[in-house]
Amino acid sequence: MKVTFLGLGVMGYPMAGHLTKAGFDVTVFNRTQQKAQTWAEQYSGRASETVGDAVADADVVLLCVGNDDDVRSMTTSEGGALEFMKEGAILVDHTTTSASLAEELSEAAQARGIRFMDAPVSGGQAGAENGVLTIMCGGEQALFDDLQPVFEAYGKSSVLMGSVGQGQRAKMVNQICIGGVLSGLSEGLLLAEKSGLDIATVVDCLKHGAAGSWQMENRGVTMSEDKFDFGFAIDWMIKDLGFCLDEAQRQGLKLPLTEKVIEQYRDLSQQGDNRMDTSVLIRALRKEQG
Template identity: 60%
Template sequence: MKVSFIGLGTMGYPMAGHVSKAGHSLVVYNRSTAKAQKWCEEYRGTFATTPALAAQDADIVLTCVGNDDDLRSVYLGPAGAFQHAKAGTLFIDHTTASAEVAKELHQAARERGFLFMDAPVSGGQAGAINGVLTVMIGGSQRDLDKAQAVLDCYAKATSLMGPVGNGQMAKMVNQILIAGVLSGLSEGIRFAQKANLHIATLVDTLKHGAAGSWQLENRGPSMAKDEFDFGFAIEWMHKDLGLCLAQAEKMGLTLPLTQTVDQDYQDLIAEGRGRQDTSVLIKALDKK
């Protein structure tokens, strides 16, 4: 298929690479042309200078950018992807954004004769590099069937969560759960250190029981070593938790644990830790 990928950031760069390796004809776009040129030196494909040019001949257009405003720009702007795309083009957005912007873009796509799905991903940079992301999709089964061969290039699991917007709702639940797990893990690791437990043995034991989790196994040891310069940056998690809290408020819910974790992340960002992994949450305990 003719595929376009818009947004070659931490996630998009390797995701687009997997699509190219699978043999699809690929055109990429990135706000920084130098980044697009670098990608083309590493993978087979060409780059376009605007989202509109990237999308104009594509069967499927994939996007992975920063936030709601970025999405509106790359889709609806003067040189946006909707400007010259052909009728029937399927747009799939992998950005973690609001459910509202997903519905807005879906409506705009329908008015122009396009198809649209929101499809945020989980698995982080490592999942993107290794092609084992989990994709939560809002859209129709028909559109998912059309996209499956492309999604399989970088995903280990794809799940249809319901209509457009539900993919973003599912991703919000994912981020809320991660915040809670990291909060408990931070306290557990600090407790274990004070108790002079051997962290590696502890993690290897607990991972097989009811307390086992990806975070415990992959972040517990590095948290104990004060190693945080990798992984999913807390400035991104703060953005994601802001989406969760805003959506919860609209639904009349309060999320006290999520609010506390988000405030801790804000304080850590103010310390200059914005690019460190979400597991740096353990450092917030040092001030309590």
């Protein structure tokens, strides 16, 4: 199976690497071509200078870039992947986007005889590097089944959530839950600090109980140490939570906690913390406390 990966950011670079380790014939494209060349040398793959060249012979084209407009530029715009992909090939978007974009891409792909699946991932940079991502999929069961060998190369779990767009909606739920957990964890850590508790001891105790979470186990201590350089910048979280609020509005829902969290992230971004990890949310609470 020939696989092409478009976008070699902190997620795509290791994900494409896992595909070569799994035995796939992998071609990559990245807008910064030197990065693609570096990847090709590291993993003995092939780097293409254009999207068209990268996808022309591919059975599966995987995409992980920044936002909706980035996806469109790689897929449906002039010179994008759909213009050059062969009939019967598969396009998978691992980018976190709006659900409406997933539906838009599905229609565009279908018009060219190409199968499409939206498949945003969770697990962050560490999950990508270790090949243990969670993949939330929207599309047909038969296509999901066909893609299992690919997903198994870099995923710990892949779940079909429903029709096209449902993968993105599941990712929205994921991001809302992360924001909520970090909000509660931040308040808890502030109380622990003020009460003179040893944070490492608290985290080691609580992570095994009902309050335990990935965020507590992996970010609790570093949050108390004011360390936030872990790869997933809050500017991306602001984008993701914006999708959540847009979808909630379409469903007639109000999400007050999510609205509060996105405003806190926006304030932090404007203060210069835009490249910090989502756990930097604790700084917003510290500021509110004066």
